[in-house]
Amino acid sequence: MKFLATIFLLCAASFGIAQTHDGPCGNGGGEWQEILTERLLQNKQALADNPVQFRSTVYIPVRFHMVANTNGQGRVTHGRVLEQLCRLNQDFADLDMQFYINGLNDNINNNAIYSTQYTAGTIMNLLRDPAALNIWIVDVATPSAGGSGQGTILGYYSPQRDWVVMRRDQTGASRVTLPHEVGHFFSLPHTHNGWDSTPWSSDIGNPSPTTSPGGVPTERQDGANCNTSGDYICDTPPDYNGFGFSGCNYNIAQDPTGAFINPDEQLFMSYFLNCVRDEYYFSPTQQDLMWVDYNRPARAYLRTNFVPNLTEITETPLLTFPIENEFAPGYNSINFQWTAVAGADHYLLEIDRAATFTINPSIFIVSGANSFTVTNLEPNRTYYWRIRPYNAYRTCALFTPVATFRTNNVTVNTTDITDLNEWTISPNPVFAQSVMQINLEAARGFEGVFTLYNIAGQVAQQYGMRRINPGNTTFDFDVEALQPGIYILALDHEEGREVRRVVVTR
């Protein structure tokens, strides 16, 4: 509530009296309104000529452009994008329209796209995905040079460019900005069409004039002129609330006949932003019109007939390594491991020095595997990690619980010893006071030095230089002197170093 009040104050301060172009969503008035009204009226006619009678679920490709500033800062998080897509699919479930990720552009670092898109059309066109609904997640939504700024426009649809732009702080399950903008994308006007920039106020007074400040005939509460006024859609009641009304029960304005209007505050296409989130919806006619728009020739690029992986992700992966505050061997090359779950084509892997994942998280998308080697961590640190399973369409599964581990200062060479085909330790775990057997298979003979480190990186046992022969070689290494615990056996060779993890048990 307080947040909204701040926004509207900023609106009032920055819009001034001459500004009639922008609302909180950046769509309203001007050329935008002309283009969209024309499309809407065409769609209305098409709907009248050929009513939507049957529809089966369609899957619409979406490209998320996750924009940072030129220094790479300020990008929306991957987790937030997955959460947003999950919510969008819930919002559109009634329409039988569903959305899937056709790509995440998570490497766009560009100040212009980040905060002044009206200067960035050329570069944005180059980055545009021609086979998807393009959604740009930016810091400041700026459809034009004037009247725009942080705190005012939450998002907008550009009919000229045919893409959606939204502020990153509007991304996520609790916000209504994206479904609203996608409504515009599919030709819907505001329910308060004509009042977008200048909402009804006591200055306008009751009863309201027959033409709204935006030049659109004023819709009457009794519906008598609903086809030719307001949003031109008859199953959405009149609405004169451009912005500035903070409640969810609007009953202050009279139509031109003197009847108090009773808008439907839960329609996505209104500017009532703080009603109960789960109850926002599109009216039946709005839904039909969006379908007509989806079927326009100009929207052929969205109608791919592609069905993404529909398998729901119901299990939570179990993090298996490194966990429980253990030391990971070789801080510069750590192989993270977890259990695979059905339906997950990808895993979002986050690693950070804070359990909140807010310091400077390393983020990786791991596809088609349930382990991943990370090489950019620092020695002698405590780290936290978690993963989130998803596929292009199913993005609702949450992050796993957080696991923690430590790094020591043991480095491992990340390039394999080329002469060495394979080496294993058995048994592993090995009992204390017994012997572990090292089995190696080499393409050519070479000499290597074996050293056993404890998990803190201190030398626990020197096994010295050994000759590895072509073919198979076996060594028995004594573990008699060792305490139970986790160790790292390193093999040093002129090409580098390889390590294996050894567990000594009681």
Ligand SMILES: [Zn+2]
């Ligand atoms: Zn809007």
